[in-house]
Amino acid sequence: MTSKNWIRRDFLKLSTSLVTAPAFLSACETNAQNSAQSAGRKPIIISTWNHGLDANKVGWEILSTSGSALDAVEKGVMVVESDPKVQTVGLGGFPDREGNVTLDACIMKGDGGCGSVAFLKGIKNPIAVARKVMEETPHIMLVGDGAKKFALAQGFKEENLLTEASKKRYEEWLQKADYKPQINIENHDTISTLALDAAGNLAGACTTSGAAWKMYGRVGDSPLIAAGLFVDDEVGAACATGLGEAVIRTAGSAMVVEMMRQGKSPSEACIEVVERIRRKHKTLKDLQVGFLALNKDGNFGAYSIHKDFTYAVSTDDGHVMDMAPSLFE
Numbered sequence: 001m002t003s004k005n006w007i008r009r010d011f012l013k014l015s016t017s018l019v020t021a022p023a024f025l026s027a028c029e030t031n032a033q034n035s036a037q038s039a040g041r042k043p044i045i046i047s048t049w050n051h052g053l054d055a056n057k058v059g060w061e062i063l064s065t066s067g068s069a070l071d072a073v074e075k076g077v078m079v080v081e082s083d084p085k086v087q088t089v090g091l092g093g094f095p096d097r098e099g100n101v102t103l104d105a106c107i108m109k110g111d112g113g114c115g116s117v118a119f120l121k122g123i124k125n126p127i128a129v130a131r132k133v134m135e136e137t138p139h140i141m142l143v144g145d146g147a148k149k150f151a152l153a154q155g156f157k158e159e160n161l162l163t164e165a166s167k168k169r170y171e172e173w174l175q176k177a178d179y180k181p182q183i184n185i186e187n188h189d190t191i192s193t194l195a196l197d198a199a200g201n202l203a204g205a206c207t208t209s210g211a212a213w214k215m216y217g218r219v220g221d222s223p224l225i226a227a228g229l230f231v232d233d234e235v236g237a238a239c240a241t242g243l244g245e246a247v248i249r250t251a252g253s254a255m256v257v258e259m260m261r262q263g264k265s266p267s268e269a270c271i272e273v274v275e276r277i278r279r280k281h282k283t284l285k286d287l288q289v290g291f292l293a294l295n296k297d298g299n300f301g302a303y304s305i306h307k308d309f310t311y312a313v314s315t316d317d318g319h320v321m322d323m324a325p326s327l328f329e
């Protein structure tokens, strides 16, 4: 499917895990839905992938009781980080090729405040550590041993993040040992969440265990402000999922926000940056990237290279799942 076709309504095929979603929306700002979207929704929270629904439900509880976008995104993604069944984030995340679970996360407010951790081991909620970096230090980013030392000093508990299920998958991979990043194709799905609260403040959070079987020390886009996440109250917010190297190369999320600043809708902004990624790569086979964008008026959009990029949207109309339109079917 080409970007020209992005206005086609693309409904998600229900998976058993999503049967509880009360309704489905199109990702695009078109036709009947466009009128709903163009009015904007506030408060609103949107999150990547099927597990985004779990994050949204917790985030929505906060937003719907006049809580802040910052609390909503942090507490929302923590649910997914703490779920050992999600093997792409936090506890139970797939390890690197040496068997270490290393986590990346960042959080950002629309006033420019932000915090980040990368290559963090043994702490299941890196997003909460990232928030502490933002609030308790003069810095934005802590990595590796420094991030862990800081987390422990802040009272976070160290634990073994490699679950038996993820260890088993790692051992199976070792038998093959044919490393090649296959983001999202091997179901490697970062949770990224954007929210606009009733007071009109934006915030975002992005957290991941990164590419499965990555090289020791590899850090992707997810903890990088401007790549995995960018938020500006003057314009809107954007976040990414997919192959981090491709997102970093295009300063993905910041670029989506800048496109919105220049007047593009959230959907158009996501398409524009996916097109840039297309131009920077010889082949897009096996290269998945998806963006979510939310503007300050509460309009949202999404777009990905390959199909099957699902996301959750929660407003006072309820929780819905949708699938982003994509460059390729």
Ligand code: SD4
Residues within 6 Å of the ligand: 183, 184, 188, 189, 190, 208, 209, 210, 211, 219, 220, 221, 222, 240, 241, 242, 243, 244, 245
């Ligand atoms: C990374 N962007 O580490 C992350 C992985 C991801 O959906 O988002 N997967 O490259």
